[in-house]
Amino acid sequence: MHRIVVEGGARLRGEVRISGAKNAVLPILCATLLADEPVRITNVPRLHDVLTTAKLLAGLGAGVVYEGHAMTVDPRSVDSHVAPYELVKTMRASVLVLGPLLAKFGDAEVSLPGGCAIGSRPVDLHIKGLQALGADISVDHGFIRARSKGRLTGTRHVFEMVSVGATENVLMAAALADGTSVLENAAMEPEIVDLAECLVAMGARIEGAGTSKIIVHGVERLHGCEHAVIADRIETGTFLVAAAMTGGSITATHARADTLDAVLEKLREAGADIVIQSNAFDAAGNRGNGVNGGINGDRITLDMRGQRPRAVNITTAPHPAFPTDMQAQFMAMDCIADGVGVINETIFENRFMHVNELLRLGADIRVDGHTAVVRGVATLGGAPVMATDLRASASLILAGLVADGETSIDRIYHLDRGYENIEAKLSGLGASIRRIT
Numbered sequence: 105m106h107r108i109v110v111e112g113g114a115r116l117r118g119e120v121r122i123s124g125a126k127n128a129v130l131p132i133l134c135a136t137l138l139a140d141e142p143v144r145i146t147n148v149p150r151l152h153d154v155l156t157t158a159k160l161l162a163g164l165g166a167g168v169v170y171e172g173h174a175m176t177v178d179p180r181s182v183d184s185h186v187a188p189y190e191l192v193k194t195m196r197a198s199v200l201v202l203g204p205l206l207a208k209f210g211d212a213e214v215s216l217p218g219g220c221a222i223g224s225r226p227v228d229l230h231i232k233g234l235q236a237l238g239a240d241i242s243v244d245h246g247f248i249r250a251r252s253k254g255r256l257t258g259t260r261h262v263f264e265m266v267s268v269g270a271t272e273n274v275l276m277a278a279a280l281a282d283g284t285s286v287l288e289n290a291a292m293e294p295e296i297v298d299l300a301e302c303l304v305a306m307g308a309r310i311e312g313a314g315t316s317k318i319i320v321h322g323v324e325r326l327h328g329c330e331h332a333v334i335a336d337r338i339e340t341g342t343f344l345v346a347a348a349m350t351g352g353s354i355t356a357t358h359a360r361a362d363t364l365d366a367v368l369e370k371l372r373e374a375g376a377d378i379v380i381q382s383n384a385f386d387a388a389g390n391r392g393n394g395v396n397g398g399i400n401g402d403r404i405t406l407d408m409r410g411q412r413p414r415a416v417n418i419t420t421a422p423h424p425a426f427p428t429d430m431q432a433q434f435m436a437m438d439c440i441a442d443g444v445g446v447i448n449e450t451i452f453e454n455r456f457m458h459v460n461e462l463l464r465l466g467a468d469i470r471v472d473g474h475t476a477v478v479r480g481v482a483t484l485g486g487a488p489v490m491a492t493d494l495r496a497s498a499s500l501i502l503a504g505l506v507a508d509g510e511t512s513i514d515r516i517y518h519l520d521r522g523y524e525n526i527e528a529k530l531s532g533l534g535a536s537i538r539r540i541t
Contacts, residue, residue: 108513108527110504111536112486115410116352118533122340122359122401123149123524124173124333127429128295130197131272132302132333133157136177137166137204138280139306141328144176148333149524152517153195160191160198164205182209189215189246195521199227200269202248203277206239212250216243229267233274236261237281258283258322266291266422271318272299279308281322290318293423294363298334305329335401337363338429339523342498344368344406345433346530348376349440349506351410354533358401366426370434371406374413374441379405415443415480420451432458432499438478439467440506447476458496461489465503465511486511494522501526505535 124147134157136143148154150173158175162168164185167178185205192198192215205212216227227248231241237256242249258281263270271291276299278285290296292314300313306329309321340359347354348371361368361380368378381403415438420428428451438445439462449455456476459469464487468479486509491497497519504511516539519526527537 105514106516107540108501108516108519109538109540110501110507110511110513112484112505112507112509112511114350114505114534114536116347116350116354116505116530116533116535119355119357120343120529120533121357122335125149125295125298125336125338126151126153126522127268127293127338128298129154129333130157131200131276131295131299132331133161133175133177134200134204135276135299135303135306136161137164137179137182137201138208138276138303139179139326139328141180142167142176142178143306143328144174144330146174146330146332148173148175149336151522151524152520153197153522156191156195157197160187160201163188163191164201185209185211185213187214192216197269199230199248200273200276202230202250203234203273206234206250206252207256207277207280210252210254212248214248216246216248229263229265229270230273233261233263233270233287234277237274237277237285255322256281258285258320260286261288263287263289265289268293268296271296275299275310275318275320276303278320278322279303279310279326280324281320283322285320285322287318287320288316290316291422292316294334294337294360302329302331305331334363335360337367338427338495340364340404341367341430342433342502342523343529344371344404345430345437346502346505347406347533348374348408348413349437349502351408351412352533353405353407355403355405357403359404361402361404365424367430370416370418370426373416374437375408375411376413377407377409381405413437413441415441415445415478417446419448422451428452428455429495431455432495433502435459435469435476435478436462436499436502438480439469439503440484441480443480445478445480447478449474449476457492458499461492461496461500462503464489465507467503483508485509488512488514490514491516491518494518498523498526501530501537505530
């Protein structure tokens with residue numbers, strides 16, 4: 105089993121290239137099932153979850169070619185509509201093949217998903233949305249079984265609560281439905297916008313992505329396209345927090361600052377100087393995503409001038425508010441910040457599992473329900489710790505960067521689900537970090 109060992113004390117400096125977004129590429133790869141021609145996706149991060157998705161698509165019969173940071177999916181050879189437990193158990197995003205399989209083939213069987221154990225993420229919101237489109241769905245023996253007689257039918261559907269995954273699943277299914285669908289209380293995350301832009305490139309007719317009301321005019325077929333995945337805002341935020349914690353100065357390249365407003369605001373509040381060089385628009389005034397059309401993406405420079413960060417309060421909430429996927433990293437920063445930070449987690453009920461590991465490093469954290477009060481300490485001390493989920497893994501690495509001595513992080517397979525070569529990227533910024541078998 106692998107572990108990561110961090111020797112604290114280095115001040116991060118330099119440039120780091122941001123990879124494509126994990127939370128965008130997975131639904132986009134599932135969306136390729138809707139096409140009747142090959143689809144080429146670029147800026148694809150090399151992550152364990154991406155490899156799992158590629159295996160899932162190949163298991164359904166699709167042709168999958170993964171070269172460098174590009175993946176081409178040919179859905180014309182799909183001959184199975186069953187997503188088995190063996191693949192789905194490790195990755196909750198696997199449920200996102202449900203909508204495309206149902207809409208394209210009228211038949212889907214998807215095992216109930218797994219993923220990080222950070223709280224209840226029920227699939228009932230997915231099911232109710234697809235039922236509103238006319239699907240016949242049952243859940244038995246650990247499988248979601250969905251059928252439709254002919255094309256799905258456009259509808260108006262209000263999500264009971266904001267759900268990124270449910271919005272994605274229903275949005276993809278609605279793209280091939282007969283008629284117009286109006287999806288209200290939809291998730292507004294940048295990854296939803298990226299998915300919609302890919303679907304539009306495939307021939308879908310979608311309005312309002314990125315708002316709480318998405319209108320989808322169903323079409324009879326979707327064709328092939330090439331689409332570049334948006335920059336990973338969570339990876340970007342993680343490196344910026346790492347620089348802030350170490351008093352360093354880094355530039356994140358190929359980023360998208362416009363997806364990080366809440367995170368950048370809190371980093372400025374912590375005392376960081378942030379400069380954004382934006383190339384997110386081309387000469388014609390069209391927004392790019394850091395890859396296509398000669399657009400180089402944003403450069404986000406954070407400089408702490410060697411200073412200790414100030415503690416900040418955060419409350420997680422759906423986009424455009426502060427993202428739950430950055431909560432653990434900001435908690436790590438508050439652990440060594442000047443002052444007291446109060447962290448309210450409103451999205452997942454079990455997302456403070458990193459607290460006990462941070463306490464092992466000498467942090468001062470008190471948890472009451474969904475609220476954590478973090479009193480900054482002058483120094484942390486290195487110790488063996490264990491990762492409990494993806495973002496917790498990142499928070500422990502960040503804490504290790506500023507701890508006295510050596511921090512050894514076990515169970516880093518979580519980390520490889522969402523960060524591409526994080527130890528190599530941090531090493532490039534001057535961190536003393538290595539992976540050990």
